Amino acid sequence: MRKSTFAALALMGSVALVGAAVTPAMAATTDTTIATVAVTGGVLTMVAPETAALTAIVSSSAPQTASAELTGVQVIDDRASIAIWTATATLSAFVPTNGSTTVIPLTTATYVPDAAVVTVSPTTVVTPSSVTDLTDPETVQVSAGGTSSNTATWGAKVEVTVPALALADIYTATLTHSVS
């Protein structure tokens, strides 16, 4: 009798283990065709670089390169689920402040990330990937699967090629980091 009680408890325990990770959604939406439950865990965050400075250049008869060293780009993954994420970078078109007609190409703009320093869950593997065209979002860091929260911090070098005989001006662009 005791054994069968124990076995019954073991059965209940198995069920509890399988269903432990989720709780019913208290504020479940109505008018939905698919029943849902609430997800626990934290958020995924992209933190922009601490520093970024493009070097000034002097117009020349040959193409030149302006570069920027980024530090402190950070992904914080507190979702405590499958810790897979992809971080990307992209650059918007450079806009001249004073109406210059020089076009600074993004197809030759590069982003070379350092290896990320991973904390919180140092066993999570994060792999850097260099980009040679920043026109569209391109992958710069990818995490491998895990089950723990992790924080990855990296620096990167961004380089922009300024065409020969570029008109003097101050050009501005937007650097976007994404994570999903």
Next chain:
Amino acid sequence: MAVIGVIFLLSVASSAAQAQESGISGGAVAEVEGGQGVGIKLLDMPESTQSDPRTRTYIVDQVGPGTVLERRVQIQNNSTSDKVVYVYVSSATIQDGNFVGDSSSSQNELTTWTTLEQSQLKMPSGSEVDVLATISVPSDASEGEQYGAIWAEVRSAPLAGSSIVQASRAGVRIYLSVDEGNGTPADFAVGSLTPSRDAEGLPTLSALAENTGGRAIDISGELNLANGPAGLSAGPFTVQQATTLAPGDSGEVVFTLSDELPNGPWDATLSLKSGLVEREVTATITFPDAGVGETVAPNEAPVLLITLVSSGVLLLLIAAGTLIVLRRRRKTATPAVETAHADASV
């Protein structure tokens, strides 16, 4: 300390003298602030797929045309200042084994079906806001899988004379499959294993994975080595990079190992998974001294057992089996006890 919002300024002067006179210097204008930024997470997952870890993080669903999906995402401002957060949906693509969210203006059918309750939030430091996303799949929607992401984006404040801002954004992926029936389930196969040494001389093992199912998959996993020289074992080694594959796509899953490992031969056991789908293969491999080694076809371990273990069904079966055995034993044991009593009373 962290910085939200960096505007790249590129100064081009016609001469060095002009650059000096005008005080032009290259630089970035940054709005410095502390805290942990603005993050996003999925709040609702389908009740029917709650054991699948992918559906806890992403919107992963397979629906018929005419279906309406509602999911909430939560956005948290964990920075130390108030923020304006832009919330929107963009298309996404799977490129070279990675899920890549497109720029904010990029659209596909999925984004046109998706509406968000709010598009701009004024969030005090430490606040959180739930945003409802509704995906209304039209009744004439074509079958297939589409990808997108719901983004929470923070931009730097526009500066005087400039309307260009920088963005940092975090997103919740959407993998939505439209199919009249149940659709082709997620599945993948491991085709071959290739040991090699990379440019730095580190031993690597590449596994060719093929998405043989009808849904995109995110493959991760680990590698164990056993029965090596002098009986050595090593591992588990975690895959270097999660690989995302669209249906029909193939991609390499690469493990980079320690240079202290002898060449082998080793009995390699590779466990790869995407959500609840798991594949375990074994093969005997030998790392080359340099370059690419011999490619081997792996043996696949029983899949059913792995799937049952991962879903917890095996636990239930064991418990149920134990109950049945115990009940049978009790039935057969009871008469024996009665006989013993009878003997004692004689």
